[in-house]
Amino acid sequence: MWGFWKGLRQHVLLGSLRKGLLRRRRLLKPGPDSFQKARSVAFLFDATDADVAREVATYAEKLRRKGKEIFLLGFQSTDPVENPHPFPCFHSRDADWVGRPRGLSVQEWLARPVDFLIHVATRPLEPLEYLAGLTPAALRVGPATGLTDCYDLMLDLPPAATTQTFFREMEHLLGFIKIGHDGI
Numbered sequence: 001m002w003g004f005w006k007g008l009r010q011h012v013l014l015g016s017l018r019k020g021l022l023r024r025r026r027l028l029k030p031g032p033d034s035f036q037k038a039r040s041v042a043f044l045f046d047a048t049d050a051d052v053a054r055e056v057a058t059y060a061e062k063l064r065r066k067g068k069e070i071f072l073l074g075f076q077s078t079d080p081v082e083n084p085h086p087f088p089c090f091h092s093r094d095a096d097w098v099g100r101p102r103g104l105s106v107q108e109w110l111a112r113p114v115d116f117l118i119h120v121a122t123r124p125l126e127p128l129e130y131l132a133g134l135t136p137a138a139l140r141v142g143p144a145t146g147l148t149d150c151y152d153l154m155l156d157l158p159p160a161a162t163t164q165t166f167f168r169e170m171e172h173l174l175g176f177i178k179i180g181h182d183g184i
């Protein structure tokens with residue numbers, strides 16, 4: 001019986017994601033032609049690990065000093081009484097029965113268009129993949145997963161990769177890429 005509900009949940013979640021991706025494509029405006037020219041960068045990441053949260057915040061601050069507008073949204077799989085971070089977070093309890101993220105921080109996130117989205121991850125996390133796919137960004141970078149429509153550039157990193165490895169690989173690949181109006 002559990003397999004039936006799990007399959008139904010997955011079917012509804014993926015159907016909702018497909019509809020959201022179609023809507024996103026219709027509303028999307030072209031962005032800058034390179035990462036260096038981006039004016040706004042958004043970061044999605046698993047903030048449950050304090051080291052990852054710190055490394056993302058440090059990298060984001062480096063980009064902020066270069067004049068980019070930065071937005072951060074963390075995901076916490078644990079449910080703290082209050083958010084211990086200086087940036088907005090959503091929790092696993094902030095999802096509906098199929099796992100779609102909900103709440104004020106998620107609504108604000110999805111209402112804000114950005115030039116680049118960076119989903120910092122060395123492993124797939126369903127709530128973050130869902131948000132990455134629906135984020136109104138001209139270019140979306142994230143981990144290699146089965147949800148290929150959620151990203152324009154996917155990084156295939158080994159399981160032991162660190163957040164720093166993710167950033168190095170991303171910068172390396174983005175240094176070679178010139179973005180056209182139809183994506184990469």
